[in-house]
Amino acid sequence: MARYTIELRNIISMFGEETVKSWFTDYELTDYLTDDEIAVITARGTWNKDKLAQAIIDHYYMYEIGFETPALFKHQAKVLMRELMEEKLPLIYSAAIEYDPLVNVDYSETYSGTNSGQSQSSSTSNGSGLTVNSDTPQGQISKTAILGGSYASSTGANETTNTITDGSSNSGTQAYTKTVRGNSGVSATAQKMIEQYRQNIIMINRDIIKDMGSLFMIVY
Template identity: 75%
Template structure:
């Protein structure tokens, strides 16, 4: 039986459980966390506002409210929850992150190297050749090569002149890429032992709901 004000269970009877729970969930995680951080909490599935609100009214079910009227109590409950979540929401997010407590080293090293070569060569060669055969039945003295090539003063002639030019150019290019990736993951055994890492992991899993519930005790008389 209440001695000073009324117990929370009486407030629930007056306003309904859903309404009283809404006083302790009248905040948005988006006011304190990014969408990516909220997605991590949702994916983990171990915490939500409804569970916390239910835990609060279950814990303080037979406690007397610490304010004169239920309306003042509802107002202060909303204000205090928003103030607490500004501090606790990041902790809820960090507790929701999955990681292996036995792994204290996890990094990837990538090495890339590109090599290239270029070579070219040019060569040119020229060959010249000529030949002359003259047969004359009626020699008329000395005659010029030009006249001979024209067929003058000769019974028969044969001649040839040729010039060959060969040009050669060779170019070659080559490129190569080498990629090397190394990943190291595990317990280095330097900073902490496996037992210590597990203990640290357990210590980091803070009982967020329990801490929030304790911080709400200022809303109640502290007697039951």
């Protein structure tokens, strides 16, 4: 039986449970978190606004509100929830991230490279020859006479041209990925990491419910 104001259960009887729950869910996750962070919480599936609101109602079901009228209680409930969730939602997000508490090193190193080479060589050789047979003694033949064909009983000539071109090319790629994952043992031992993990397991809903106590007369 209420002594000073009215118990929460009576307000629920007056307005309906869903309506009263809506007073404790009147905030938007997008006001405090990014879409990616909200997706992490949703994928984990361990927390949502309705579960928290139900827990608040169940906890304070028999408590008297700390305000003169239900309207004032409704207003203050909405204000306090928004103030609390600005602090608590980032904690809820961090608690929803899945990770291995025994791993403090996890990275990959990828290397890739391309090498290529090309070589080319070219050579050309030319040759020419002139053969003259003459019955005239060599000493009586001048160069001019030979070129003019004088005294020649027979002549022969040849010209040759050789061209050699060599070329080669090569190319290749190489790549590797180095992955390191585990406990380096430098920053902390496995036992210390487990201890730190346990300290990070915060019962966030319980803390929020406790903070909501300022809305009620803690006289039972």
